[in-house]
Amino acid sequence: MKLVRRLAVLAAAMTTLLGVVTTTQQASAELFNPRQDWLRDASGGLFLHWGMRTAPGFRDGASWEKAITDGGWKADYWVDEAQKLNAKYLVLASFHSRLGYGRAWPSKIPGSAHTERDFLRETIDAAKAKGLHVILYMTDDPQWHAEGGWEQLDSAAYSAYKGKNVDLTTRDGFGEYSYDNIVEVMQNYPDLSGFWIDNDNAYWERNKLYERIRAERPNFLLSNNNEDTPIMDTISNEQKVGMTPAYDYPQATYTPAPRLTEACFKLPDKGSWWYTGSDQDVSAQLNLGRYVTNTGSSIKSLMAETAMINGKFPPKQEAYNTWFAQTIAPIKESIDGTEGGGYLYGGLQPGFWNDGAHGVTTIKKDQPSQQYVHVLTAPSTGNTLKVRDNGYLVGRVSDLRTGKPLRFSQRDGTLTVEGITWDANDTVLKVQTLGGQLFQWPRQLVTATASAETATAPAVNLVDGNFQNFWDNGGKLPVSLDFKLPVKLPVSSVAINQREWSVSYARSATEQSARIKDYTVSVSDDGVTWTALKTAQLPSARGVHFVDFPRTWTKFVRVEVASTWAAATAPKFFQQLKIDEVRLSF
Incomplete structure (x- = not known):
């Protein structure tokens, strides 16, 4: 080990003499842009599918709005629940193909239901007051226009408005209608943070919708679902399953950092993305694991909950949010202000470790010598963890939750930590390294x-x-x-x-x-x-x-x-x- 340490000193000296290689280059405007900064600093968001067909379901904007107001809806509730999930943004999906194409805001464009009360404005204001952002979901898809046995799109009214015949049940017709709605929202809500698109429409592309958004609202983020579109800021990855372990969501993603990447998934175990009348179970460890592994790959977790018509979440989802807040409170420093370890930012190796152990690592953005090991699956036996050190010299290891120092050693590229007490959800080791990748x-x-x-x-x-x-x-x-x-x-x-x-x-x-x-x-x-x-x-x-x-x-x-x-x-x-x-x- 003495020889290795001497070599590490030599390597460090050589690095100083040779100069440091820059790790950045002039990238395209859509890969790096100041409008992305707040999302890059976030670890997660709250996805809200909440519309006309939220149980018990409504067929006109007036009755939908009355039920919301009579139920006591308040935007502050969503913001407070989002903060329990350590979320920094909300994505509101009411103009959704399976939710009746309802607009939870006033609109001058006929064609589908809308409210007179401005729920979007109230949500933006409540979020801004607590430092959160709001992104609006917009669909491109008319195919579910008669789901449930009633027509949700009014082609005649929109045709009269446009002065020409437009069939909203066709992709081109609906593309024109949704284009107009996106532009109206963009003009009326300059403090919205962007659009979450699900997915592209040929009419939008022919008529340069995204280019118009870039020109008129350069501060707006654009995210596309399951598709990496160059003009967009973010690619989202919807409800991936089949990984081993099941919580390791990044295994199913396919976009290299530093591209902004998001994972959108349902917190309830079963059912739709929206509330259909039942209180579904929430697998706490599965969803915490998804959140942590996504953080360990610098992927944002967009967590979907099923708001009822009054805005409240079913009891099991509320309980999960409270549990989540309590669980991550002692380890937030290993989440906030970090990047995933083992990738372009450096850091210890993530993945499978000794005796079936599994987890990820994170590294502080402003202090790269401070790293964290998240053990989501503990070794099958013993209280020892072995992690590849990726060339780092380690000076101290402790249990982040308790502050207890832990015994450790390094040999042959492996950091061995002993005497660990395993947490039932996420054992987090705080690892202080000495300098860069000296080995x-x-x-x-x-x-x-x-x-x-x-x-x-x-x-x-x-x-x-x-x-x-x-x-x-x-x-x-x-x-x-x-x-x-x-x-x-x-x-x-x-x-x-x-x-x-x-x-x-x-x-x-x-x-x-x-x-x-x-x-x-x-x-x-x-x-x-x-x-x-x-x-x-x-x-x-x-x-x-x-x-x-x-x-x-x-x-x-x-x-x-x-x-x-x-x-x-x-x-x-x-x-x-x-x-x-x-x-x-x-």
């Missing part, structure tokens, strides 16, 4: 080449320190990645951040993981004669992963990838491999 050779010392690459994604990107650049094999396997040091130096592992552009498990025959499967690692003194040290498999998993071998003094390291995880049934991902960054560890 990894500076990127500036390493030259990367590959046996295959594309013109826009060459091998030099593997060691440029910029996660917005990446290497692409161009679909060629096997492929060799060679890393050259200036002189013979000790190396014991290769830390690899593969691009998070695919799911990490086989969701379907066509949606699979484009990550390394079979590999061989070799070393060489001259780059000509190679000695194979290890042949093995990497797991199909998110975050940083390691190709390990006995510590060897060498000038060249080669990782030869023989196969990836995606099958031929997934042509978009089959034999495709993209890697953001590679580091050599000692």
Whole structure:
């Protein structure tokens, strides 16, 4: 260990002498924009499906509005419940294809029901008073216009308003109607924070709706559901299931950071996104786990609850909100102001650990030496956790909930923490590191080449320190990645951040993981004669992963990838491999 520490000091000195590689580049306006700052600082939001067909259901705006008002609806209630969930924004969905296309605000545009009382304005004002934001959901879809046995769209009234025949039950006709509604809202509510789109309509695209929003309301965020649209700020991922463990929501996402990414999911176990008359169970640990794992991947959790017509949530959802607030109160510092660990921001390795343990890591934005390990599934036996240190030198470990210092040691790239008392929901270890990734050779010392690459994604990107650049094999396997040091130096592992552009498990025959499967690692003194040290498999998993071998003094390291995880049934991902960054560890 003394040798390793001396090498770490040497590596740190080399980094200082060589200068620090910048990790940012001039990106497109839609990847980074000041309007996104508040959402980047948030960990979650509250999704409110609340409209004409909320139980018991209504067929006209007047009776819908009367029931809401008579029930005692207050916007402050939603804001207070959102704060229990540590949410920083609300997404209001009343103009929804399954909820009667009702508008919970006054409108001069005929075509579907609306209220005279301005529930949208009241919600925005209540949210602003407590530092929260409101985004408005807008649908593109007319197909459910007669669901429930009654017509919800009035083509005749809208046609008279427009002075031409428009059939609102067609996609083009409804596209025009919803376009007009979006523009009206945009003009009347400048302090709205944006639109949540579900999904694109060809009329909108032909008539440059998004470009108009950008021009007239440059502060508005735009989010699209299940589709990464370049002009949008955010891609949302709806109700993903099938992961192991079930709470590990990011396994089903496919968008590399720093793109703003959201996960939208229902908190009730069963039923619709809106209230249909029943008080459904809420799986507390499942939903807490979703929230924490999303935070561990810098993904925003948009949590859906089923408001009743008076705005209140059913008792089991209210109870969950209270439980959630109490559960995360002692660990909020590991959530707020953090990024996911093990990705472009650095940090300890997330995922599966020893003896079946599983969880994620987070890292403070303004203090990267402060990291956190969230153990959502404890080891099957014992009170010890082993986590890959990703090159960090650790100075202190404690239990965040109690403040109790914990025994720890580091060896062969692994941080071992002992004497842990497991929390039933989320054991959080506070890990203080000393400096940066001191057990990894500076990127500036390493030259990367590959046996295959594309013109826009060459091998030099593997060691440029910029996660917005990446290497692409161009679909060629096997492929060799060679890393050259200036002189013979000790190396014991290769830390690899593969691009998070695919799911990490086989969701379907066509949606699979484009990550390394079979590999061989070799070393060489001259780059000509190679000695194979290890042949093995990497797991199909998110975050940083390691190709390990006995510590060897060498000038060249080669990782030869023989196969990836995606099958031929997934042509978009089959034999495709993209890697953001590679580091050599000692």
